[in-house]
Amino acid sequence: MSTEVRVPTLGESVTEATVATWFKKPGDTVAADEMLCELETDKVTVEVPSPVAGTLGEIVAAEGDTVGVDALLATISEGQGAAPAPAPDKAEDTPKAAGSGSASGGSVDVMVPTLGESVTEATVSTWFKQVGDSVTQDEMLCELETDKVSVEVPAPASGTLSEIIAGEGDTVQAGGKLAVMASGDGAAAAAPAKSEAAPAAASGEPSGKDVEDAPSAKKAMAEKGITADQVQGSGRDGRVMKEDVARAAAAATAAAPAASAQPAQAPRAPVPADDAAREERVKMTRLRQTIARRLKDSQNTAAMLTTYNEVDMTEVMALRNAYKDEFQKKHGVKLGFMSFFTKACCHALKEVPEVNAEIDGTDIVYKNFVHMGIATGTPTGLVVPVIRDADSLSFADIEKAIAEKGARARDGKLSMAEMQGGTFTISNGGVYGSLMSSPILNPPQSGILGMHKIQQRPMVMNGEIVARPMMYLALSYDHRIVDGKGAVTFLVRVKDALEDPRRLLMDL
Structure with missing residues (x-):
């Protein structure tokens, strides 16, 4: 067959x-x-x-x-x-092939699970078990950290953890081996046997220096005049890939002006010994590195500009207070401000479609739908879960989606698919007390709305000074495809819809 x-x-x-x-x-x-x-x-x-x-x-x-x-x-x-x-570099005391779940002394490989679309590697952040520990099937063995989410790895079978191949801090590829378990009656005996076999297996592993590089990488190195020893390979066994060559070439280009401008190679100013003793150096997580890289890339790529306005929240707050109890009783979720802002933005995006578009080469791609990204702060960093087809959802559906995805984000349970495909983003810095800020675009999107703290301020209404609950709004946009007129029009439409929520019901 x-x-x-x-x-x-x-x-x-x-x-x-x-x-x-x-x-x-x-x-x-x-x-x-x-x-x-x-x-x-x-x-x-x-x-x-x-x-x-x-x-x-x-x-x-x-x-x-x-x-x-x-x-x-x-x-x-x-x-x-x-x-x-059997693989030639394995000791003969491994009786079963990888993934074998047979009892009676068999071994079971613990593999890296599928990490999500376009994600090929992860970092081992924490091992919950040690070599020699007994584990039950589906009990959590370790936690992996990718660019976006944390992934827990359960035990594929009951037995004893006999060998940890990828330690904490190691980078592993999708489908790679994390550990080996001994299952069945021979679990206890298999653990020391595997430990003794490990050095022999390790010594038989190739050093990675004679690994064949990708053909496209060889071509790219020849075109850019770069040798293999100048490139750090990210492929299997240290294999040099095309993107590795591109990174090395970009680094070399950036290093030339930097070297002339900064003769000293020290990355930071000298630190007195007594201060250094009180410092703590912690490696950035992969998520934090990705956040830093993407935000800086956004600033370097887009012609980013921010325009501001302010909105009187009186009507929205009154409407929310009048119906929040009935809303929660019927729909089982609280009525917050985010559903009003999501609806208002969807309404405005229909009138100013370029804010809901993106640049693809020399083309502008207009989205005839709204997949709304909701920026969410988590203990490990900022993530942006996406509410798909938000323009066709009711207030209750939006509130339910925000609550569910927010909870999953804080627990590190979001999948990659839940954070992809957004066409516009809302960021609410007001929950932390921010009065004014300029949000950074979430590429390849062309617009992001920043919400802020609601604060009582003196306003002139009908010739009289009165206290009103006001919020500053900030729209950061890509000036390459969104003109100032479009950006201001968008903010004014959001402001109008929030100051008179009836306009949302009547599509005005």
Whole structure:
């Protein structure tokens, strides 16, 4: 029986990839989920696992070939003679293949789970168990941290944790091995055996210095005049990928003016010894590094500008106070201000569609829908869950979605899919007491609305000075496609809808 190996889904808007490396040759035995090859797209590297155990037959797409989604890569022959042979660098005391869940002294590999669309690696943040600990099936073993979310890894079977391969702080690839468990009656005996075998296995591992680089990376290095020793590889076993070459070239370009402007190489000013003793140095989490990079990229890429207005919250507050009890009783969720602002923004985006658009090369892509991003602060950093088709949702549906996604964000349970595809973002700094700020765009979006603290201020109403609950609004926008007129019009429409909420009901 023959099984086809095809190109998996490559990510949103990605339709083709280049075959970077084959890890197996025709005739090699492979286990189910063992990595066969690595594909390289414009953005990420994708590993292709074996769908079944068997023998690799024909390789249809060779290294360097360009393939589309669902294209045929290779075939695998299944059958009695196709069972995977033991890896040569493993000790003979590993009785079962990877992923085996058989009892009676078998071993079970703990693998990195699927991390989400376009996410290929993670950092091991915490191990909840140590070597020798007994674990039950589905008990949490460790926690991984990606650019966006935290992923908990449960035990695939009951047994004893016999070896931890990826320690805390290590970077692991999607589908990589984290640990080995001994299951069944031989669990206790397997743990020390695996520990003794580990050094031998480690010594047999390749150093990574003679790993073949991706074909596209070799071509890019030749074009840019960069040697392999100048590039830090991020692929499997340290393999240099095309994006690694691009990063190295950008770093070299940036380093030249920096070196002339700053002769001293010290990254920071000298710190007195007594001050240094009281400092604490903590490595940035992957999420914090991603936040820093994306925010700076946004400032460097977009022609960002911010315009301001203020809104009288009297009518919204009165409407909310009048119906909040009935609203909660009927819908089971509190009536907050975010649903009013979401509705007001959806209303304004219909009139000023360029604020709901994005730039793609030399094209402007207008979105005839609103996927609203709601910036949410969490203990680990800022995330932006997306409420899809917010323009077609009711107040109750919006409030339920915000409450549910906010709770998942704070617990670190959001998936990558829940944070992708947003067309516009709302950020509420007012919950922290912010009176005025300029929010930074969330690429590739062209607009973000900043909400702020509601504060009683003296206002002139009908010739008299009265105290009114006022809020400053800030719209940061990409001036490349949004003109000042459009930005101001958007803010005025939001202001009008909030100061007279009846306009939302009548679509005015």
